[in-house]
Amino acid sequence: IHHCAEARRYDEATELFRAIGSRVADGLMTFLATRELRRSEEWFRTLVEHAPDAILIFDCDDNAYVEANLKASRFFGVSREQILSATGPGDFSPELQPCGERSVDLVQGYRDSALEGGSPAFEWVHQNAEGHTFPCVVRLVRLPHPTRRLIRASVMDVTERKRSEEERRGLERRLAQAQELEASVKVETARALVDLRRRIARAEETERSR
Numbered sequence: 788i789h790h791c792a793e794a795r796r797y798d799e800a801t802e803l804f805r806a807i808g809s810r811v812a813d814g815l816m817t818f819l820a821t822r823e824l825r826r827s828e829e830w831f832r833t834l835v836e837h838a839p840d841a842i843l844i845f846d847c848d849d850n851a852y853v854e855a856n857l858k859a860s861r862f863f864g865v866s867r868e869q870i871l872s873a874t875g876p877g878d879f880s881p882e883l884q885p886c887g888e889r890s891v892d893l894v895q896g897y898r899d900s901a902l903e904g905g906s907p908a909f910e911w912v913h914q915n916a917e918g919h920t921f922p923c924v925v926r927l928v929r930l931p932h933p934t935r936r937l938i939r940a941s942v943m944d945v946t947e948r949k950r951s952e953e954e955r956r957g958l959e960r961r962l963a964q965a966q967e968l969e970a971s972v973k974v975e976t977a978r979a980l981v982d983l984r985r986r987i988a989r990a991e992e993t994e995r996s997r
Contacts, residue, residue: 840941843870847902847936850874862942864916876940881914901927901938913942921946 841862844854855870863870863879873879880890897907908926915921922945930937 838941840943843940843942844930845875845898845938845940847898847938853937859942862915862944863913876911876913879913879915881912881920884912897925897927898938901929902936904929910945911942922949 838856838858841859842854842856843852843859845851846853852871852873852875855867857867859870860867875891876894877891880894882889884890884893886893894911897909900907906926906928908924911923911925912920913923924943924945926941928939928941930939
């Protein structure tokens with residue numbers, strides 16, 4: 788009986804130490820995972836904050852922005868907090884896009900494409916806090932996450948590029964008009980020369996007949 792009691796106390800102590808060890812291990816793993824997650828979030832936030840474009844992270848389930856860099860804040864002329872309280876791209880877009888479709892409807896198709904694994908890149912007209920619109924190129928990509936459907940939007944202002952393209956098209960139109968005018972002048976000049984030669988020939992013929 789004495790030996791059985793000792794064995795029982797030994798087994799109970801072993802189970803207790805195992806339970807304690809398991810909890811310590813679980814706590815350590817949780818601590819390490821949390822620390823790694825914080826490092827990953829800090830690393831990701833650094834990448835977002837120093838990106839050359841305006842970067843916004845959109846949660847499709849909550850229908851809200853969850854992250855935005857300083858460039859995005861300057862882009863739209865609002866604070867980061869105002870961006871995070873917005874309900875989506877429609878808050879920073881005119882009601883209609885140049886194609887005539889509603890912004891809130893059009894963006895949904897691009898969002899669905901990103902959620903399905905695509906990387907849609909498209910032209911978009913955004914609107915800042917003062918109501919001024921400007922052309923942009925937007926690129927969407929889904930971010931890997933175990934539970935959340937997150938989409939990263941990279942937005943680049945292409946106002947200067949559009950202005951340069953329009954200026955180039957204007958110069959090309961003027962060049963084409965000048966070339967048409969030059970061709971027309973050449974034709975008229977050629978006709979005038981032909982007529983002049985004919986008149987000279989008739990004059991010479993008249994003089995010989997006299």
